[in-house]
Amino acid sequence: MADQSNDNGASVTGRAYPALSSREIPVRLAIGTNTAWLIDEQGQVLTSCDPQDLQIEPRVGQTERRVNFPDGTLFLTPNHAALEHLTGDSGGAVLHGLERYHPRLILVALACLAGAWGAWKYGLSLLVALAVWITPPPLVEAIDSGVMQVVDRLMANPSELSNAKKAELQGNFERLLASMGSAAEDHAYRLEFRHIPGMGPNAFALPNGTIVVTDDLVRMASADAIVGVMSHEIGHVAEQHGLHQMYRSVGGYVLIGLLAGDTGPILDEVLLEGNLILSLSYSRQHELSADSFGVDLASRAGFDPGGLAEFFELMAAQYGDQQDDWFSTHPGFEDRIENLNVLTRGH
């Protein structure tokens, strides 16, 4: 049998290890039409099999090529060209060719930058939309009721507004919902009044449709301004900004985590900080988007579309303008008023 394989001229030298053993044996690999042999220096056949059953590992750089025999014997050789010629195997050759140290890699580096931008801009948005879509509704309901319990226990007192005032605002709220048509059915919209000391004239929305208005807001703002704020918060719910932001930040975090091994510890930190700053910009975009949704909704329901701008003017007069910078979750009042004025001119 050994003679038979010797007849075959083509072979590759290397070393072999029997299955589950560290015993190193200098051998050569020979391949005939129906059989592949490992032959040691004495000409003894160590193992053989059908060439079809050889498992040849793809090439990684200049590291020794590994060939696994079905019985667990491992063959290693640094003679890449000879092995490829002998086995006709070009597994992983495309990848290996691409990885070769070559000026072409500059293009690959540039493509990385473009790819990162594209992944951030479109890829992540796509994944986030998918995640929002498959989120079970009972979970979103549980978020609303859970958050309201915590708010009631830790921050809020029962509203001190008169029932008449509440009824009036509730009426306006329902008028807004009615003008949304069937879209109002998508979420469980609910208006809640709370006295929250320290929060000032404010309102917030939870993902399932609970919208909380503070007593201070009702006392300080006009009826139109309150309608403007309510329609803005409805915009947050209708466009599912809460879930989007949550998934986006976790999505960016996971993506960076997956790449972390390849970016190294410093770049990893930079990317995480960048992720945070970008999600803030995302939050500002959502505010502006809810603003325009609110203006649209208010005017459709027959209210003054300038209500929201009026509210921001009140806030700016009361608290001064905030700096609109990279580190804000909300755009500055001046910017929003300007933006709203542009929007309301259209109505």
Next chain:
Amino acid sequence: MQSEAVQGTPTEFEFRGSAGEYFGIWIVNLLLSIVTLGIYSAWAKVRTKKYFYQNTYVAGRSFDYHATGLQILLGRIIVVVGIIAYTILAAIPLLGLILLLGLLFLIPFLLVRSLRFNARVSSWSNVRFNFHGTTGSAAANYFLYPLISALTLYTTWPFVTRTIQRFHVNGHTFGKTPMYFDSPIAPFYKAFLAAAAWVIGMLTLAMTVFGFGVSTLSALQTLQSDPENLLALITIASLYGFLLLAVVPATVIYHAMVRNTVYNYTVLGGKHRFYSDISALRLLWITVSNLLVVVLSLGLMLPWAHVRRVRYLANHTTFIPGGPLDDFIGDVTANVSAIGDAYGDIEGFDIGLAV
């Protein structure tokens, strides 16, 4: 091949890869990972690991990494789904707290799974490693002992480091061959004092500079229209500066000295020994200069920095065989899922392992 000649002769670890070659692998990995929104990162990890393992030789025999991209991907998918579910469920206030407690119990379990997975997919000279540590001892080593050490104001920290190294080394086997590590406590205290000396030295230096800093600050305050902002900026900058100049180098020094101790006191199969003579200051220089080069090159020199560090570590690690290298026998082991490993990749374990 030359196992007889090798017997008893110390042989250095050797890294045969090159920065240029790794650059190609790294940048292609990065591109494919980005365009596949992270999916390829599983295969990228395998390729990188293979490159480094297969290029590391001891006595002319190389290491190898056997995990497949699909294995890593499955682990990652499970972890990512878990993280997403955790995020949305943690938004429900009370449930979030319960989940956090649950995660605390899950971490030692995942850590052990990760160590086991990594050991079983790593080999040298065709024999795979294995890890036998238990979740209970992981919890004791990473939660209980550090807690007790905190009660002593961390003056007993070297004992914690030693017990963690024991957990790691003694938990591993090379095939059927056990690994054993134990050492007197003195070398650990020596490392601890060296690290502490660096922090104290830097603190003293910072004090003298900060005295000057306060006077500059008050001068600037009169000039600057927004002193509050400036103060905040300087506080943050000095905190980062302190971390960079005091804590990070101290950690590098501590790790370098602990690594030497661990290698010098580890015995494989009762006869084979190791020797490591890393210079703490030299490793510190490599770490700091690597950091600067990587930042200044916008990350492009990362492969070079990585190879440089690995080569230094390999060149200062020696294997002292106590018998033939052909006699190690592998163990047949079942596959372990890559969930622990994936969790470690995404969330990061701080295992303080001296490798």
